[in-house]
Amino acid sequence: MYTLVFLQQNNHFNKKCTMDINDFIKNFADQFDETPLEQFSSSTNFRDLDEWDSLTSLSIIAMVDEEYGVKLTGEDFRNSNTIEDIFNLVSSRV
Amino acid sequence: MACFTIPNVKLVGISACVPEKVISNLDHPYFSTEQMTPFVNSTGVNQRYIATEEQTTADLCYKAAEDLIAKLGWEKSEIDLLILVTQTADYKLPVTSAILQDRLNLPTTCLAMDIPLGCSGYVYGVSTIASLINAGAARKGLLLVGETNSKVVSPFDKSTEPLFGDAGTASAFEFDANAVPIPFSLGTDGSGYKAIIIPAGGARTKTDETSLKFEQVEDGINRNQCSLVMDGMDVFSFGISRAPSAVRELLEYTNKETEEIDYFVFHQANLFMNKKIVKKLKIPEEKVPYTLDKYGNTSSATIPLTIVSELKDKLSSGRHQTLCCGFGVGLSWGTMVLNTENLIVTDITQI
Numbered sequence: 472m473y474t475l476v477f478l479q480q481n482n483h484f485n486k487k488c489t490m491d492i493n494d495f496i497k498n499f500a501d502q503f504d505e506t507p508l509e510q511f512s513s514s515t516n517f518r519d520l521d522e523w524d525s526l527t528s529l530s531i532i533a534m535v536d537e538e539y540g541v542k543l544t545g546e547d548f549r550n551s552n553t554i555e556d557i558f559n560l561v562s563s564r565v
Numbered sequence: 566m567a568c569f570t571i572p573n574v575k576l577v578g579i580s581a582c583v584p585e586k587v588i589s590n591l592d593h594p595y596f597s598t599e600q601m602t603p604f605v606n607s608t609g610v611n612q613r614y615i616a617t618e619e620q621t622t623a624d625l626c627y628k629a630a631e632d633l634i635a636k637l638g639w640e641k642s643e644i645d646l647l648i649l650v651t652q653t654a655d656y657k658l659p660v661t662s663a664i665l666q667d668r669l670n671l672p673t674t675c676l677a678m679d680i681p682l683g684c685s686g687y688v689y690g691v692s693t694i695a696s697l698i699n700a701g702a703a704r705k706g707l708l709l710v711g712e713t714n715s716k717v718v719s720p721f722d723k724s725t726e727p728l729f730g731d732a733g734t735a736s737a738f739e740f741d742a743n744a745v746p747i748p749f750s751l752g753t754d755g756s757g758y759k760a761i762i763i764p765a766g767g768a769r770t771k772t773d774e775t776s777l778k779f780e781q782v783e784d785g786i787n788r789n790q791c792s793l794v795m796d797g798m799d800v801f802s803f804g805i806s807r808a809p810s811a812v813r814e815l816l817e818y819t820n821k822e823t824e825e826i827d828y829f830v831f832h833q834a835n836l837f838m839n840k841k842i843v844k845k846l847k848i849p850e851e852k853v854p855y856t857l858d859k860y861g862n863t864s865s866a867t868i869p870l871t872i873v874s875e876l877k878d879k880l881s882s883g884r885h886q887t888l889c890c891g892f893g894v895g896l897s898w899g900t901m902v903l904n905t906e907n908l909i910v911t912d913i914t915q916i
Contacts, residue, residue, distance in 0.1 A: 525724075526607045526837065529801045533841050536805055545798035 625733025684893025
């Protein structure tokens, strides 16, 4: 079990070194089916996107869990407006 | 997370009962088909069975228990242990299991108790009944697990009402010195207690004029403080991280590989979340049964209901290892591996 914890931490450490806002925006945009990538930037207010709904928010939570090993809560979303806000939350926790 | 193993106890039979009344989500009495289509697509819940005004958790569990006792051919006088897992008991007090002890004509030597856990409740219930049987409290025991969620959700809340269904189940356990020991992994994180909560009606916030007042929280969500409130994002975030780690921990503790397990029965939370969990664990799809489409989320009852509904033919003959994982309200989670041999499984009945 200790080995597992170590590996997970190590994994997060590697990701921390490579966490990049542009990759994050792309990963964020990948959770949307209709909205083109050009519409996403760090200052994009995700709630203004037509496609934003409870399912896309869950997809973002799943993406952040898979890609960065970080847990996002409902409160995190309520306190955020832009993609950069979410990026900052995630990077502070990796 | 606490990992432990209980010997000398075997699951011998299982049954389930749902109400007759069925509600289709795409033909919902309150929400439009347009509103419900994305909900059905993501949660996988097409329909649910809902109790009538008069029907309660005890009624559903009573029927499941009678069906199972008859199919097993048990003498009622031999049943010395009755546990009911439910969050929707018939009364605030006394415990509903006491009422069922009498209604089922079980002897007064019978130990009866309620356990008010939800999504993790089946696994906790098995750990409790198995501990008591192993300790010598009884040779034969019944674990009833049921919910009437429809009684506690607001009919005008599209984030909860269309997800939940009602069901009652019964599982029969026996002392057996040759039984394969049951391994468990149980855990709790009460910091997330607000993720799924009925805020009023208990001691902290009483039922009064204020708590009974319905309020529009957002579009499609109108409820009072005595209704179930769920923060879907928190629950999702918890489920996709905790459930896979709980399964991994139990497999590690038991030195088992995924391949050795015949079936993985997860709490039926919602399809989107369950699929993520299964994908993360890299479990072959054919080993993972679902009943969300037919029964929705029935809280503590989802695991036994899914076993009866989807694994009856498979578990009825031969030996099988079934991993069960429940996770949710509390926040609380539990995982176990049940070994069965020619399990007695009834057909699902309706009342």
